Amino acid sequence: MKKIFESLKPAILFILLGLNSCNEKGERVFTGQPEYPELSRITLLDGPFKDAMMRTNEYLRSLDPDRFLHYLRLNAGLDTIAPPYGGWEQSEVRGHTLGHYLSACAMMYASCGDTVLRNKAEYIIDVFDECQKNLKTGYLSAFPEEHIDRAEKKERVWAPYYVLHKIMAGLYDSYILLNNQKALDVLKGMADWLSGRCEKISYREMQEILDHTEQGGMNEVLFNLYSVTDNDKYLELGQKFYQESYFRPILSYYDSLKGQHVNSFIPNVTGLMREYELTGKEEAYRISKWFWNQVVTARSYVTGGTSNGEGWGNDPFQMHTELGPASHETCCTYNMLKLTRHLFREDQEAAYMDYYERALLNGILPTQDTVTNMTMYYVPMQPGYYKTFSTAENSMWCCTGTGMENFSKTGEAIYLTGNNKLYVNLYIASELSIEELGFKITQETAFPEDNRVLLKIRATKALDFNLCLRIPGWTTSDYSLQVNNKELYCRVRAGNYIEIDRVWRNGDQVELVLPMKLKIETLPSTHEYSSIMYGPLVLAGVLSDTALTVDKTYGNDGPYHDEPQEYIPVIHCDEKTDPENSFNRKANMTFMALSEKGDSVSFIPFYKLFNTRYMIYFNTKCE
Numbered sequence: 001m002k003k004i005f006e007s008l009k010p011a012i013l014f015i016l017l018g019l020n021s022c023n024e025k026g027e028r029v030f031t032g033q034p035e036y037p038e039l040s041r042i043t044l045l046d047g048p049f050k051d052a053m054m055r056t057n058e059y060l061r062s063l064d065p066d067r068f069l070h071y072l073r074l075n076a077g078l079d080t081i082a083p084p085y086g087g088w089e090q091s092e093v094r095g096h097t098l099g100h101y102l103s104a105c106a107m108m109y110a111s112c113g114d115t116v117l118r119n120k121a122e123y124i125i126d127v128f129d130e131c132q133k134n135l136k137t138g139y140l141s142a143f144p145e146e147h148i149d150r151a152e153k154k155e156r157v158w159a160p161y162y163v164l165h166k167i168m169a170g171l172y173d174s175y176i177l178l179n180n181q182k183a184l185d186v187l188k189g190m191a192d193w194l195s196g197r198c199e200k201i202s203y204r205e206m207q208e209i210l211d212h213t214e215q216g217g218m219n220e221v222l223f224n225l226y227s228v229t230d231n232d233k234y235l236e237l238g239q240k241f242y243q244e245s246y247f248r249p250i251l252s253y254y255d256s257l258k259g260q261h262v263n264s265f266i267p268n269v270t271g272l273m274r275e276y277e278l279t280g281k282e283e284a285y286r287i288s289k290w291f292w293n294q295v296v297t298a299r300s301y302v303t304g305g306t307s308n309g310e311g312w313g314n315d316p317f318q319m320h321t322e323l324g325p326a327s328h329e330t331c332c333t334y335n336m337l338k339l340t341r342h343l344f345r346e347d348q349e350a351a352y353m354d355y356y357e358r359a360l361l362n363g364i365l366p367t368q369d370t371v372t373n374m375t376m377y378y379v380p381m382q383p384g385y386y387k388t389f390s391t392a393e394n395s396m397w398c399c400t401g402t403g404m405e406n407f408s409k410t411g412e413a414i415y416l417t418g419n420n421k422l423y424v425n426l427y428i429a430s431e432l433s434i435e436e437l438g439f440k441i442t443q444e445t446a447f448p449e450d451n452r453v454l455l456k457i458r459a460t461k462a463l464d465f466n467l468c469l470r471i472p473g474w475t476t477s478d479y480s481l482q483v484n485n486k487e488l489y490c491r492v493r494a495g496n497y498i499e500i501d502r503v504w505r506n507g508d509q510v511e512l513v514l515p516m517k518l519k520i521e522t523l524p525s526t527h528e529y530s531s532i533m534y535g536p537l538v539l540a541g542v543l544s545d546t547a548l549t550v551d552k553t554y555g556n557d558g559p560y561h562d563e564p565q566e567y568i569p570v571i572h573c574d575e576k577t578d579p580e581n582s583f584n585r586k587a588n589m590t591f592m593a594l595s596e597k598g599d600s601v602s603f604i605p606f607y608k609l610f611n612t613r614y615m616i617y618f619n620t621k622c623e
Contacts, residue, residue: 085394129185165215263331289343363379371610375403423497475516544613
């Protein structure tokens with residue numbers, strides 16, 4: 001009988017489980033379309049993600065808005081108050097970090113109620129308003145409008161639309177998360193100015209412009225603006241940023257990604273997915289879904305990251321040439337997670353959240369330095385390199401900006417509600433509160449350090465909904481699931497959601513135990529390079545016990561100016577047996593393996609590895 005249940009679809013399983021529910025009727029809830037709860041409803045509890053959030057909070061508090069605003073004031077003919085920050089904030093893309101900072105302050109206020117950061121965000125918006133009014137055209141940026149002229153003439157200029165997108169996205173986030181009406185007014189002023197320029201450009205001329213510059217996610221932010229104004233002008237303006245050279249091949253299911261700039265391509269697809277959500281344009285959805293699948297299956301590392309030297313350098317599945325010191329740009333992972341959230345809201349397929357978890361744990365969490373709070377640009381996949389981090393005031397790379405956001409909004413994908421269901425997507429210690437329902441669900445877990453998750457229901461009245469738990473693709477079939485200390489023997493295969501249909505009452509508890517196992521993963525198309533995972537965690541081999549110097553570690557966007565460690569161990573294993581026989585657990589999450597020379601190599605979770613050379617990919621000598 002158990003085998004029969006295992007073969008049934010989750011939709012059938014929840015009906016069978018519902019027969020054992022209490023007889024008391026409850027109020028049906030979460031009945032609308034699938035939506036992620038607002039960040040303000042989610043509280044992170046003790047664990048690595050809360051730690052990362054609080055480190056980011058400290059960094060955001062330390063930054064001076066007036067230093068970010070230096071060039072904006074100067075460009076608007078206003079007196080400056082403080083000297084500018086260094087790095088990219090003194091280049092042609094100055095102002096991009098300010099947009100990220102504004103978004104991060106709004107997100108952090110929504111996530112943990114930090115009024116200091118709310119006040120900083122509102123101060124920035126007030127200055128934006130003053131600058132825009134002084135310019136009198138609606139234009140707003142840290143560089144002169146002449147940069148846009150150069151982009152339209154297809155002259156050399158560094159990504160002005162990219163910077164405008166960051167500022168506009170910061171304003172949109174401030175309107176949504178801080179309810180700041182002035183932010184929306186400034187954003188509309190910028191969009192009206194842009195519309196005035198773009199209406200003078202033909203469709204073919206616009207395509208040539210887009211092929212010569214990086215536009216960021218202009219389409220996404222304009223579609224977002226349309227969603228809150230219902231003004232067709234902004235919808236049509238967003239559609240002007242449709243880049244044919246990106247998307248025409250995809251409509252024929254052809255992978256033309258080789259040679260493309262990754263962090264320009266991904267946000268454009270996210271914009272298409274946003275257009276689909278607002279208009280139902282099927283073509284936009286088809287492109288988004290196919291693109292996501294192609295990047296995840298054919299162009300991603302074991303960490304969930306993608307790109308090499310900011311581009312895709314080879315044909316699909318040919319990843320063995322992409323293991324470089326400038327691989328896995330963190331911004332690309334940030335944007336892939338954003339796209340994944342949109343796709344999951346549409347489809348609720350477990351594969352999306354399996355990827356999301358992998359990329360969050362192994363492609364985002366490892367990129368924050370636990371000592372300085374700084375973040376990474378490139379994440380080297382070539383064995384023998386090491387992590388490098390930004391400085392607090394003199395880097396301001398693209399990944400410094402997305403790094404500010406990454407840990408300000410961790411709660412955004414943990415839960416999803418809709419269609420009478422509450423999805424628990426990620427196992428992160430947290431609490432979801434919906435006060436108007438008198439409902440709270442607390443997720444107690446030390447995951448990923450521990451594989452046990454305890455969900456506690458608090459409710460002032462009986463509520464009728466399906467609780468949907470993701471059974472990750474990495475776990476085993478002998479996972480344990482209990483409701484109020486009673487084992488549920490019905491099962492779904494790993495890589496699916498199991499739905500528990502019942503009337504939930506105050507004090508109900510669900511316990512889920514997800515066994516973790518070691519798994520060897522090889523690069524697509526070749527068995528020359530392998531990696532090792534423990535459950536959802538990528539393990540990295542520690543190659544040196546000698547601490548790296550400060551000049552190697554900080555202030556460099558990648559270690560590509562240096563050489564990798566010359567000797568890279570070859571791991572000895574028996575391919576016919578379980579990897580547990582070759583990677584022996586020593587303590588906590590530490591594993592030991594023997595090299596072909598007989599040396600012991602320590603493997604630890606990548607997010608715990610700092611200040612040493614490492615290897616995520618390694619050669620394996622099998623018997």
